[in-house]
Amino acid sequence: MTDTARAIEDQAIVLVGASGSGTSTVGRLLAAELGREHLDVDAVIAQRAGKSVPDIFIDDGEAAFRAIEESTTIELLERPAVLSLGSGAVLSESVRAALRGRQVFWLQVSAGTAAERVGLTAARPVGFGNVRGRLIQLLNLRAPLYAEVATSSVATDDHTADEVVGRILERLGG
Numbered sequence: 001m002t003d004t005a006r007a008i009e010d011q012a013i014v015l016v017g018a019s020g021s022g023t024s025t026v027g028r029l030l031a032a033e034l035g036r037e038h039l040d041v042d043a044v045i046a047q048r049a050g051k052s053v054p055d056i057f058i059d060d061g062e063a064a065f066r067a068i069e070e071s072t073t074i075e076l077l078e079r080p081a082v083l084s085l086g087s088g089a090v091l092s093e094s095v096r097a098a099l100r101g102r103q104v105f106w107l108q109v110s111a112g113t114a115a116e117r118v119g120l121t122a123a124r125p126v127g128f129g130n131v132r133g134r135l136i137q138l139l140n141l142r143a144p145l146y147a148e149v150a151t152s153s154v155a156t157d158d159h160t161a162d163e164v165v166g167r168i169l170e171r172l173g174g
């Protein structure tokens with residue numbers, strides 16, 4: 001193995017993207033293909049906290065979650081794993097700085113497909129808010145941040161999770 005190949009093997013492979021882009025699913029499948037550990041930052045946070053991420057939002061508030069997310073993401077980046085980031089992790093300047101120089105794949109998804117994948121397309125009572133509109137807002141806000149940190153981007157709308165894995169493997173091999 002060349003020094004470059006070994007150096008790349010020691011580095012995390014990071015997946016970023018909006019909710020429903022498939023970062024958790026693709027991360028798990030990619031790690032299995034590569035024989036690497038898979039770490040999903042949300043899952044690690046939930047396991048350490050002893051409660052789910054939505055429960056952390058309700059009990060402790062979003063700011064508390066973001067602080068835990070920032071430190072956990074930066075810590076886990078040091079592992080030679082496939083790392084699935086939460087959709088909002090890139091809001092942190094410290095996380096974006098820690099991602100510089102790393103292999104970061106942006107899984108791109110449209111708001112329509114994201115809404116279908118996370119099961120939020122059904123019409124809802126007005127008081128529940130416009131979920132699809134909120135997804136569009138989030139995508140608009142975060143797309144420039146994903147673009148800033150990504151070294152490669154992969155379209156996912158019309159591709160299965162296995163196809164997305166295949167595209168990433170091609171890029172890693174090339």
Ligand SMILES: Nc1ncnc2c1ncn2[C@@H]1O[C@H](COP(=O)(O)OP(=O)(O)O)[C@@H](O)[C@H]1O
Nearest residue numbers: 018019020021022023024025117156159160161
């Ligand atoms: N490329 C894909 N094509 C179709 N469905 C997908 C794809 N990627 C993920 N999914 C499905 O979309 C849902 C959300 O995926 P998930 O990996 O949890 O997304 P994220 O972690 O990015 O929010 C899951 O039901 C998953 O099976």
Ligand SMILES: O=C(O)C1=C[C@@H](OP(=O)(O)O)[C@@H](O)[C@H](O)C1
Nearest residue numbers: 018019020042053085086087088
């Ligand atoms: O969009 C967000 O800010 C969030 C997305 C979630 O992760 P997914 O990207 O897996 O949906 C999770 O980190 C938390 O609920 C906050």
Ligand SMILES: [Mg+2]
Nearest residue numbers: 023024042086
């Ligand atoms: Mg996820």
